[in-house]
Amino acid sequence: MTQPPIAAKSIPAPLGKTIYPKPYAALLQGRLKRKLGKYFGLTHFGVNLTHLLPGAISALAHSHSQQEEFILVLEGSPTLVLGQEEFVLQPGDCYGFQAGTGLAHQLVNRSEASVTYLEIGDRIEGDEVEYPNDDLKATQLPNGEWALTRKDGSTLGDL
Template sequence: MSDASFPIAIRAGEVAPRNRPSNYPQPIAARLAGREKRVLGDLFGLRNFGVNLTRLAPGAVSALRHAHASQDEFIYVLQGRPVLRTDAGDTPLEPGMCAGFRAGSGDAHQLTNPTDAEVVFLEIGDRSADDSVSYPDDDLVARAGAGGWQFTHKNGDPYPGQQG
């Protein structure tokens, strides 16, 4: 059975980048300069997991180092040589390598691009409801709810523009 409102197939690199570069509040969002996401899963109406084609310019990072309580994540490197930073330290990656991050493990992760070349990778994550995210290196906590992601300081105070 087909749903005519969704495409059969697309060229991922031709999908327009996400309008909003980051969900993080300012000034934290500014730290993600050089990251570009092309949201792919939504184009097909996927509900249980998301897929993004992500590009990191030289010196850029994928996200703040973080760990999800309820959502699994997986990355697959297509181009470039990023470094995966986890609680265990730094692991150099190259095209064809992948990594997975099990929900609830508490092992925070982040990709960095310390090279002069662009990095391109696929990121896949589930959409478990009521997720929370810890950021061990930053004064930030995120919680997913019906209204989207809400960000607070670790003491519970909301960032400007957040309901808390």
């Protein structure tokens, strides 16, 4: 049986949900990520409809070793932090993040209005995520889940 189309905004998503541990998790309290691809059972790539309230961030500044990402701004004016540079984006602006460059990126909503963007990424196995501004590293496990450690590989314990 086929599934009928659905309004993207009707797919449930808890505000502020993240895999980051404390204290990093608190930084994402204003982010709402609807996992559209997961809802439809897609396994080769992910598609997220993400909303950032004023002052919210998309993620900690990070770079992927294997996985690539693409964003398309639908509403609002987020700031793209790309390494040491910053760019204010407008609806219709897009950017692609190549894997393996080491160039950290994140979106920050410094405006007084909400931001909505589409985020697409592949799911190539064996990905590692570096966070240059934080003592955190993420490693993708064979089952697709993520293991978080300190940069030296030690457990996070109490941060």
